[in-house]
Amino acid sequence: MTSATVGLSRHILAHARRGPRPKVAPGRRTPTRVASRRRGAVNESVGAGHSVPPWADDDTRQHLQVLVEGVATLAGFEQSAITLLRGDAYEVVVAAGVPDGFAGTRVPLETMAVEMANADEWGVWRFVPHDRIGDEVLEYSHIPDVVPLEGPDAWHPLDMLFAPLLDDGGQMRGFLSVDTPRDGRLPGPDQLAVLTQYAGVASTLVLLALERENLAERVRIADEAREIVRRALGEPSLDLVVEACRSTLVSCFGAVGMWLTAFDAGGGTSTTSHSVGSGYVEPPFSEIDDVVIRLARRYWSDQYVAHFSHARSVQPGLPSGDAERLLAFLDRIGIGSVLFVPLGAGPECLGFLVLTRVSDTPAWTTTERLAARDIGRDLGQAVANARQIERERAVADRLRRLDGYRMEMVNTLGHELRTPLFSMTANLELLDVDALSDEDRLSVAAANRGAARMQAVIEDLLAMAQVADPLREFVPEQVDLRRVLLDVAEECHAGASAKSQVCVLDVPDDPVLVSGRPEELHRMLANLASNAIKYSDHGGHIDVRLARQDDKVRVTFADAGIGISEDDQHDLFREFFRSTNPNALARPGTGLGLAIVERIARRHSGRVEVTSELGRGTTASVTLPGLLAVSPPARP
Known part of the structure; x- marks a missing residue:
C-alpha cells in the first residue's frame, strides 16, 4: 500500500473513531478553503495599502488558470485554486469553480502556519479535518451552500485539502488547494494519485513563473544600466587621477610629498600618497583619520585651507589634544609643516589633500593657500567623478554576473522544460479523443492550448536569451x-x-x-x-x-x-x-x-x-x- 493510501486509511479511521459528523441543513453557509471574500479584513492583517502585483504579464496567469481548471475537472472537485507567497502574505492568484473576484485575496502567513501544523500528511498533500480547523482561517473563507453526506468517508464542508509548493531549497512558495469533491467523499487512492501528479505540475509551473517574473525584473534592470556601464568603462580611477597630477602638485608648491584621502559612499576612506625620493614607506594615516576627517568636512563648508605646524597648531575646530596628536604623528614621519586642503563638489566634502614640507621654512604663502583652495575644488570634482566611476564599475561587474546568470538560467529552464513538455503533448496526442465524453474532450483541448502556450513561451525565452547575450559570438x-x-x-x-x-x-x-x-x-x-x-x-x-x-x-x-x-x-x-x-x-x-x-x-x-x-x-x-x-x- 502506498504512503498516500496509508495516510488516507489512517484519516478514515480517525474519522470513524470520532463519530459521525454533524449534518448541515440546506441553506446553511459553511466555509471552503479555496479563497476569501473578506478582502478588507485580510488587508488589515497584512498591512494597509500593501499590494504585490500577481504577475508581470497575463500569460503566466493564463497558464496557471489552465492548470487549476484541469485539477477541478479531471480530479473530480468543484473548486481549485493556487495561492502563492507574495510579500508578507499568501495571495490567491488563480481559482476555478468559485465566484469572480477571488484572485488577489490575501491571507496572513500565520494563519496558514496554524493550518500546516494541524494537517495530516497524505503524500505531497496536506489534509486538515473539520474538527481541527482554526477559527481564524474561517475569516478568510468563501462560504458555499452545501449538504454533507453521511458516513465516515464523507467530505465535510470544513475539510481542507492542499499541496504545499516548495522550491529547490524546501521553502514553501505557495500551495495548490481543492475543495468540494463531486462525489461528496474523501479522495481514494486513485483520485489521490491524480492529485499528486497535478501537484507536481503545479510546483514546476509555479517555480518557472516565479523565476520568469524574477528574470523579467532582472532584465529590466540590466537594460536601464547598460548605457551607463558602457560610459563608465575606460574612465580613470582615483589612483590614475592622483598619478596624473601628483608630480605637478608637489613641484609647484615646493613640497616633499603629499597624500590624498577620498571618502566613499559607505562612510569609509581610501588613501593614496606620493613622496619625492626613494625608500618612501607610506605612514599609517589611519592613526589620525578621526581628527582630519572631521576637520575636512568643517573646512570644506568654510572653504578654509589650514597651514599647520608647531608654530601654527591653533586652528579653527581643532582641540589642543588633537593638535598634539597631529604634531606627534608628523614628527614621527619627518614632516615639519603641512597645507591641509579640503576637497569637495557642491555642498559635499569628498576628502582632503595634504601637501608636506620638511620644515616650516619657507612658510606657505597666501597665494599658495588660495591656489591650493582652487585646486581642491578641481580635485574634488575629479574625486567625485572617480567615485562615481568606481560605483558604476561595481554595477557593471554585478550586471555582467547577473546577465550571465540570467542567460544560463533561461537556457537551462528552456531546455529542461522542453523534454517534459514534449512528453505531455505526445501523450495528449495519443488520447482517443473520439472515445471521450464532451467534458473530457474540452479538458484535453484546454490542456493542448496550455501546452502550446508553454511551448511558445519557452521558444521565445530561448530566443530572447540568445539575441540579448552580449557574449554570444556574432559572425555576419x-x-x-x-x-x-x-x-x-x-x-x-x-x-x-x-x-x-x-x-x-x-x-x-x-x-x-x-x-x-x-x-x-x-x-x-x-x-x-x-x-x-x-x-x-x-x-x-x-x-x-x-x-x-x-x-x-x-x-x-x-x-x-x-x-x-x-x-x-x-x-x-x-x-x-x-x-x-x-x-x-x-x-x-x-x-x-x-x-x-x-x-x-x-x-x-x-x-x-x-x-x-x-x-x-x-x-x-x-x-x-x-x-x-x-x-x-x-x-x-
Whole structure:
C-alpha cells in the first residue's frame, strides 16, 4: 500500500473513531478553503495599502488558470485554486469553480502556519479535518451552500485539502488547494494519485513563473544600466587621477610629498600618497583619520585651507589634544609643516589633500593657500567623478554576473522544460479523443492550448536569451533579405488565409543584400508578420514592402488592425510587456515578440520604428544597413 493510501486509511479511521459528523441543513453557509471574500479584513492583517502585483504579464496567469481548471475537472472537485507567497502574505492568484473576484485575496502567513501544523500528511498533500480547523482561517473563507453526506468517508464542508509548493531549497512558495469533491467523499487512492501528479505540475509551473517574473525584473534592470556601464568603462580611477597630477602638485608648491584621502559612499576612506625620493614607506594615516576627517568636512563648508605646524597648531575646530596628536604623528614621519586642503563638489566634502614640507621654512604663502583652495575644488570634482566611476564599475561587474546568470538560467529552464513538455503533448496526442465524453474532450483541448502556450513561451525565452547575450559570438554573412521575406510570407500564408486576410507583398525583382545572421533576420521578420496577422481582424488588409533607401534597406508591415494606444507604445520593446487594450489581451502572446525584434535589429546595426493609432492600425518598419551585390570569394 502506498504512503498516500496509508495516510488516507489512517484519516478514515480517525474519522470513524470520532463519530459521525454533524449534518448541515440546506441553506446553511459553511466555509471552503479555496479563497476569501473578506478582502478588507485580510488587508488589515497584512498591512494597509500593501499590494504585490500577481504577475508581470497575463500569460503566466493564463497558464496557471489552465492548470487549476484541469485539477477541478479531471480530479473530480468543484473548486481549485493556487495561492502563492507574495510579500508578507499568501495571495490567491488563480481559482476555478468559485465566484469572480477571488484572485488577489490575501491571507496572513500565520494563519496558514496554524493550518500546516494541524494537517495530516497524505503524500505531497496536506489534509486538515473539520474538527481541527482554526477559527481564524474561517475569516478568510468563501462560504458555499452545501449538504454533507453521511458516513465516515464523507467530505465535510470544513475539510481542507492542499499541496504545499516548495522550491529547490524546501521553502514553501505557495500551495495548490481543492475543495468540494463531486462525489461528496474523501479522495481514494486513485483520485489521490491524480492529485499528486497535478501537484507536481503545479510546483514546476509555479517555480518557472516565479523565476520568469524574477528574470523579467532582472532584465529590466540590466537594460536601464547598460548605457551607463558602457560610459563608465575606460574612465580613470582615483589612483590614475592622483598619478596624473601628483608630480605637478608637489613641484609647484615646493613640497616633499603629499597624500590624498577620498571618502566613499559607505562612510569609509581610501588613501593614496606620493613622496619625492626613494625608500618612501607610506605612514599609517589611519592613526589620525578621526581628527582630519572631521576637520575636512568643517573646512570644506568654510572653504578654509589650514597651514599647520608647531608654530601654527591653533586652528579653527581643532582641540589642543588633537593638535598634539597631529604634531606627534608628523614628527614621527619627518614632516615639519603641512597645507591641509579640503576637497569637495557642491555642498559635499569628498576628502582632503595634504601637501608636506620638511620644515616650516619657507612658510606657505597666501597665494599658495588660495591656489591650493582652487585646486581642491578641481580635485574634488575629479574625486567625485572617480567615485562615481568606481560605483558604476561595481554595477557593471554585478550586471555582467547577473546577465550571465540570467542567460544560463533561461537556457537551462528552456531546455529542461522542453523534454517534459514534449512528453505531455505526445501523450495528449495519443488520447482517443473520439472515445471521450464532451467534458473530457474540452479538458484535453484546454490542456493542448496550455501546452502550446508553454511551448511558445519557452521558444521565445530561448530566443530572447540568445539575441540579448552580449557574449554570444556574432559572425555576419551576406543575406538576401528579399529571399528571407518571401520565405516568411510563404510560412504565414496559412494563418492569413484562415482569417480571410489580404496580404499584398511589394518586393524588388533583384536580391536585396544585408549583412547578418539569416536565422535571426528570419525570426525578426516572422515576428512582425505574425503580429500584423494576429492583431488584424478577419478580412483585414496587410501591406508588406521591401525597399532600398540609399545605403539602407527598409522592410515595412502596415495593417489596419486594432492599433496600439499612445501610452502602450512607450513600452512596446520591453520584455513581457502586454498591451492594456482588452482586445489585444484576448489574443495569445508571450510579450517577447517585439523585444526580440528590437534586439535582433540592434545586433544588425539597425533600428525598429512603430507608428500606430488605437483602432486605426499599426505600421512597423525595420531599417538595416544595405550591402552592394558582390560575388562570393573563391574557395581556396
